[in-house]
Amino acid sequence: MTGAFSRSKGARGEREVVQMLKDNLGGDFNRNYKQSYEAQHGDIEQLVGPYLLEIKNCATHNFKAWWQQALAAASKRDAIPCLAYKVPRKGWRFRVPMPQAWSSGHQWGREIQYTMDLAPDGFFLLVRELS
Template sequence: MAKASRNKGATGEREVAALLRDRLGLDLKRRLAQYQAGGHDLDGWDGVCVEVKRHKKATQGDIATWWQQTLEQAQGEIPLLAYRADQQQWRFVIRPGDWGGPTLEPAEVCIEGLVAWVRNGQQMTLEVTA
């Protein structure tokens, strides 16, 4: 992986950690061993596997690939994919059923939707992804 890509990824991980700290009070840390051993990107949220992707663009194909990677890395934990394309806001892919919702089909939410699911088991915005 090129240094610029690693730096962009690390910056994205720090952004998501700060966003989740500010919105949910979580103290998440970058999982530095992931680059050598694989696995999710952020530690500190018990039972949740947080995968972070920061790219120039995010096509539906990219998101589907990243979601599959998140599912594989979750290993019994709740999968959570955070991604952001250049000039865009952070988006999150979750399975609402993991947060008290009606389905395990993936859904994409903004940060407000994620916070609502985590706190209340309900969404503010819900878009089913393919």
């Protein structure tokens, strides 16, 4: 039951983020159904601007492991990783690389300590500015 509940909660989170993207950025966004049988493809089928989204709807946060998963998925699509995660009773947050660190091209620029945490409106602004 725990596995099914976890998958259901994850799918609910993905649907919430898809709706937020549609409401704030327009366009056509869908959940990525390949993820259930092929690892590291991202949770949203389309890139969001230059970002590949990895979505986590979990009460306990494991940022380091989640960030590594986002990096692996983004590298397969030559995209910039974005970790969207839900904070219980507070809402969604988006973690992306600091532009200066990412554009350096150095491996250290991919590490989690060189990321920034954004509220949804901040992330949507960033996407609009980069598009």
